[in-house]
Amino acid sequence: MTSTAHSGAHADTGQRRPLNPHDFLNIDFCLSEEERLIRDTVRDYVRRDLLGRIPDAYDNAYLPEDFPRAAGRLGLLGMHLQGYDCPGTSAVAYGLACLELEAGDSGLRSFVSVQGSLAMFAIWRYGSETQKQTWLPAMAVGKAIGCFGLTEPDAGSDPSAMRTTARLEDGQWVLNGSKMWITNGSMAAVAVVWAKTPDGVRGFLVPRHTPGFSTRDITHKMSLRASTTSELVFEDCTLPSEAILPEAHGLSAPLSCLTEARFGIIWGAVGAARACYEAALDYASTRTQFGRPIAGFQLTQSKLVEMLTHLNTSLMLALHLGELKDAGQLHPQQVSFGKLHNVQSALDVARSARTILGANGITLEYPVMRHMTNLESVLTYEGTGEIHTLIVGQAITGLPAFH
Secondary structure (H helix, E strand, O other): OHHHHHHHHHHHOOOOOOOOOOOOOOHHHHOOHHHHHHHHHHHHHHHHHHOOOHHHHHHOOOOOOOHHHHHHHOOOOOOOOEEOOEEOOOHHHHHHHHHHHHHHOHHHHHHHHHHHHHHHHHHHHHOOHHHHHHHHHHHHOOOOOEEEEOOEOOEOOOHHHOOOEEEEEOOEEEEEEEEEEEEOHHHOOEEEEEEEEOOEEEEEEEEOOOOOEEEEEOOOOOOOOOOOEEEEEEEEEEEEHHHEOOOOOOOHHHHHHHHHHHHHHHHHHHHHHHHHHHHHHHHHHHOEEOOEEHHHOHHHHHHHHHHHHHHHHHHHHHHHHHHHHHOOOOOHHHHHHHHHHHHHHHHHHHHHHHHHHHHHHHOOOOOHHHHHHHHHHHHHOOOOHHHHHHHHHHHHHOOOOOO
16 A cells, blocks of 8 residues: 555656656666666767777677777676676676677677686686686786687587597696687687596686697678687697686586576677667658658557567566576576577567668668677577577476487
């Protein structure tokens, strides 16, 4: 009764915010002042320093070279980790940063996700104190870049089938094998590499110039072009005994890192969807056909409303999962739910936006086709849609269906 009365009194004062076509459900109201400040800072940086350059970076397949250091200066690298010169922000704040980065381009968010939630998190969670002190402060400022080597040419969705091995010889570890589709691979000063040992899957830190370690960039990509993607090759790659991550035992370790990265994707996909929706809304409001803006036609409005619905429900889902994570209540299966829903929703938004833009939708003058092709990679990496479907399916039925 009290809640209803308070709500009614507030409504009568006329203090409600006007409807915002970009935040129809006023989700901004749910954020703290600090979270809005972090979001706005990242948004301003992306729009001021990157957005004008991203089409060329995408077209010519490169990550803007000043981005890693700039991201470090802004505190975006390992921003949700505590200590070792990491900012230690909330999960929601980290998510909002991922959203704004991916509103620019998936390659920007991918770099930050791999650096902070895969490479840095693996060292922070499973490394020795010496490893943490050696790498994390430098990685937090973008001075040292990291990558995460789990996926192999024949072991993507089934990492237990990996063929990369590590054996102990004369007090040293010797790695043999390869990893494929590794973001930041050829840029990395250190690779976090997972390999089979006689004691199960273990993680290793492989510095860039280690003998027997080489990288090859993957070219001719049609998606995620403003990002470096590489193959890692290990040919009798010899490491000291202390290169092993001492606290990482079994596949649960790399999978926990993937859960961290997938959390960022949940938010990032919202950013890509927002960029497409905003482009379509702006275009529909100014593009005239049959004597009036196409935004005034029923079919176009239907598309815009459907895009808005996808966008706002996905953001509410991301915010809810972020609050669960900050409260220590988030399950990996809920992260799978979020990635499955938000990436597919973002793809639906991008494809619908492209139809509103017509032929202009396929050019780099507008962001829609770029986001659409990027999202095809986002749909696949860090667990395909099919895998996340089965993860959620097992969670609700208790029956695994992977085999």
